[in-house]
Amino acid sequence: MSLLTLLPFIVLIGAMFLMTRSAKKKQQQAVEMRNQMQPGSGVRTIGGMYATVKEVNEDTVLVDAGPGVELLFAKNSIGAVLTDDEYNRIVHGVEHDLKSDADIVPDDASSLTETDDSAADAGADDKAVDLGKKDTADEPADDAPAGEAKTDEEPKKTDGDSEAK
DSSP: OOHHHHHHHHHHHHHHHHHHHHHHHHHHHHHHHHHTOOTTOEEEETTSOEEEEEEEOSSEEEEEEETTEEEEEEGGGEEEEEOHHHHIIIIIOOOOOSOTTSOOOOSSTHHHHOOHHHHHHHHHOOOOOOOSOOOTTTSOOOOSOTTSOOSSSOOOOOSSOOSOO
């Protein structure tokens, strides 16, 4: 056999070696991360539940998921060990930002285009904008006799019973 016919097999074996090497490296990092767990650290399980570690054993972890809720998980089911800041931000909504004096980005773009005078004028002029829609409660009563049927009304839907036979 020539070297040219063996080249695809050599490339395939090399690619498999590189993929298994990276997978082993990721597994080793996950084991190190799980070994860093200690009581009081925040974790996320592979199911997406956030909890605080209460006790770490050889193969299991006891976590506190809320007041009076203690759960026992296998160590392999811990997806991530979170930093205190990240855990508080996700679970409690607490933002710990060193740049507290930084400008806050508004939620809508209208505050970016308004000036101080136009904002004061908009607050004083709080009447409804007419968009061309008419509510049935706002329509004036027709002066037409009740006996005449309107042509623009849709016919009433029935169960299939019809009086006209």
